Amino acid sequence: MATLRLGDTAPDFTQDSSVGPIHFHQWAGDSWVVLFSHPADFTPVCTTELGRTAALSGEFARRGVKPIALSVDPVDKHQQWIGDINETQNTTVDFPILADADRTVSELYDLIHPNASATATVRSVFFIDPNKKVRATLTYPASTGRNFDELLRVIDSLQLTDSHKVATPADWTDGDDVVILPSLQDPAEIAQRFPKGHKAVKPYLRLTPQPNK
Structure with missing residues (x-):
């Protein structure tokens, strides 16, 4: 799969998740979406990131944005991990975490970068508008956690400059x-x-x- 470019349609998919099967375009509806990938469950940086996403649920909602995460572990591991996230980050994870155990979504979104890791996904973010177009992307190595102020800033800029x-x-x-x-x-x-x-x-x-x- 070629790298997704700005303006491309975000690929549709059906995949299991922590809240049941997700039919992506149907789930997204008329909302903006932030889709972000994680190298694995039970990893320290991802634990802080998912906790931060949950803590910012009101900020995402105010902007009409649905967050959705991805990890290549199965649902049962996600459920265990969510318990850890809620406990350690003092929050409640209330958004889906895709269980991409068969790498379907990782392949569609080009999240496996072999020169970085043959198995773990990179830490990518896709900003997707209500027309299902990829409007911005950010990609970090597994070792670098995201700046969530920047994620919200990008959303604010995209929505402002659209109008x-x-x-x-x-x-x-x-x-x-x-x-x-x-x-x-x-x-x-x-x-x-x-x-x-x-x-x-x-x-x-x-x-x-x-x-x-």
Whole structure:
């Protein structure tokens, strides 16, 4: 399977999970989805990550995002691991963990990188929009846990830039100034879209307050 590229349709699949069989596109419905892979159950970094995902359930829900995890261990191991996660991270895992024991999803999403490990999945994240398109990806080695503030920041940026003709600059977080797209040149349209005004640092670099705030 070739590497998934931005704009590709996220492959559909049916796979067992900690909450029963998941028919992926049907399960996703009209929501955004964050699908993230884990090298194995009962691993320390993954335990902290799944606990953090559960702790942020309200933040994901507020953004209309469904998180779903993947590990190549079977359901019974997932259930045991969830008990450990809830105990050690003081939370309640309330999202599915795919039991990808036959590597179906790992192959579809190119999660086995043989030069890193012949068996364990890399630590990848796929941001998938309601049209089932892959909008962003992040891939870390097994040794590096994800920054969940960054995951939420990416979602905020994708959702904002889908609804307004802006882009988000370096280190942007929700509420910061944004950049007006260079393709937008009509002064009347700019004034209409950005009534708070804007600052032209350069003709191609125009900053404006975040329009949905």
